[in-house]
Amino acid sequence: MSLFGKNIRKIRSVKSLSQQSFAEIFDLKRGTLGAYEEGRSEPKIETIIKIANHFSIPIGDILTEELTVNQLLKFRGDLENPNLSIKNNSFIKVPCITPGNHLDYIHHCDNKNFIKDLPDLNLPVNNNAELRGFIIDNLEMSKNNEGLYPKDVVIGEKVARKNFTDIQSSCLFLVITDDKILMRRLFQANKKFILKADHRGIEDLQIKYSEIKEVWEVKYVFFHRVLDFKNNEVQEKLSYLEEEFNKLKSSL
CATH class of the missing domain: 1.10.260.40 (lambda repressor-like DNA-binding domains)
Incomplete structure (x- = not known):
């Protein structure tokens, strides 16, 4: 040898x-x-x-x-x-679910050896919880040129099953079932979740707690594109003007 x-x-x-x-x-x-x-x-x-x-x-x-x-x-x-050599002690490694390993992850998400073989993301975040990366591959959480688009990356923190009932409605979560990986907003409904997409035309889904393998609350988002900060400033100014106009209208 x-x-x-x-x-x-x-x-x-x-x-x-x-x-x-x-x-x-x-x-x-x-x-x-x-x-x-x-x-x-x-x-x-x-x-x-x-x-x-x-x-x-x-x-x-x-x-x-x-x-x-x-x-x-x-x-x-x-x-x-x-x-x-570059020291990366300030970075943490986060296993990442990619479009190419979706199905494998669904079937082996509870296999520690499989998780070790997932590609890692090195991120400058301070979080000791169990984290999972996910690469967006659809437009379900996009709206009016905003939101999440393909190749954007979200980082989720694992939610224990015993804490499902404590999940706050309308927050963004990654949900793993026996046949799907879904990125949606969750709403409580008597030991079920209603999963809503931000994109219009996408039907809501109802999933029982018992049908869920994992839930990850989205804590960080890394965009694959440069955000239009200029446009955001315009939107803020318009909102401010609208608010001032309503105040003036109410005083008349």
Whole structure:
């Protein structure tokens, strides 16, 4: 058995890379990388070559020698100056549901290993709760050129089942059922939720508590586009003028 797994674990340590970050660089799954590091699986020769070339490490060395930190620091490439590595301690990693893994998430949302293999979002937020990212893929929560559009990202905080009855109506939630992932506003209705979309023409849905697998309250939104702040200022001025006009009308 080669020393490949032990060496890439040491490379990650020197580079301050998580398994997920390292795996993404080389188009690997996090679980696959973990198997390499633990010696449960050996990589393909193409993978070995790709990693060795990326860090300018001789293939023979990465396979047959237990590399030391001092040796790694002498190699060229990304390990040339470890002091330049970016520290992201102020960022948290949030597993993300993408349009490509919707169905898999529905069936495996309670599988911890599956969640670990989801792509991560690194976000500058301060929140110790369990969070989940979700990439919008429809127009159901858009209205009058505002709201949520495809490729916008929302971050939800998990709501425990025992707290379903405490959910405040009209707030935005991500709801996981046995066959759907829905982004809607929730309204209480006797141990059921009425799910309303902001877009006109989208019918309301009624879902019993018992039909729900997970609920995530939206806490953060990251827009894929630049918001029209200028237009918002115009709307605020119009609202102010309308309010002043109503005051004047009432005084006459």
